[in-house]
Amino acid sequence: MIEINNFSMNIKNSVAIALQEDIGSGDITASLISENNSCKATIITRENAILCGTQWASEAFLQIDDSLKLNWHFTDGNEIKPNDTLLTIEGSSRSILTAERTALNFLQTLSGTATRSRYYADLTKSFSVKLLDTRKTLPGMRIAQKYAVTCGGCFNHRIGLYDAFLIKENHINACGGISNAVNTAKRNHPGKPIEVEVENLDQLGEAITAGCDIVMLDNFSLEDTMLAVNLAKDKLKLEASGGIDESSLLAIAKTGVDFISLGALTKSIEAIDLSLRIN
DSSP, X not given: OOOGGGGHHHHHHHHHHHHHXXXXXXXXXXXXXXXXXXXXXXXXXXXXXXOOOHHHHHHHHHHHOTTOEEEESSOTTOEEOTTOEEEEEEEEHHHHHHHHHHHHHHHHHHHHHHHHHHHHHHHTTTSSOXXXXXXXXXXXXXXXXXXXHHHTTXXXXXXXXXXXXXXXXXXXXXXXXXXXXXXXXXXXXXXXXXXXXXXXXXXXXXXXXXXXXXEEEESOOHHHHXXXXXXXXXXXXXXXXXXXXXXXXXXXXXXXXXXXXXXXXXXXXXXXXXXXXXX
């Protein structure tokens, strides 16, 4: 699970890169405005959503001008509705307009991720299964989107390639089998979680014998998923994955798997419609 306070430098760096991408050698349009011109501005939402990304938006404004005064009226994870005022900003008109698009880009993308996650979390709230994100995130936005997933009520899979093993088909083939891969993983990085992806019940049996922590059931049928749950009971955790959408989600949740991973939480999102207005 992402603890966002541990990633403050990631936020600063992500925002700095985004601002440089947008501003380049300078905001020539904002330069039309007098340096002495100050204003009050608000960011509003035009649709229902789950808010996320306040720290990224704040960082965008404050990296441009740390004298700006920001007053958030909602916090990450809050439900917001059309015409709600999310943020009030006071200070230099130039600074506010220069930071505007970068701040809104973070806010609308992360709110879209959180909103999508809340939708799926609500679908399965009567089951004990945990819905997990994947590494199918926007490049450079891994930490941000995984944080947004938790704001929406879902959970994080591994953050990257460094914090847990996920031994998939190509790894298994290159290592000479599931047992070899799992044993090497235990030897190389003791204590790191080990997950193995399997494509059939025979491979599930191998993974159980090898002593991994989690098995990912890749594109299993509903019938085979139920059989897998019985085989793995009290031995290890099971994660269902592959081609899962709204039409199949509830049926899979009913099988008793521990986790369901959904690339849709981070890749099939729609940015939330937000607007900044100068008063």
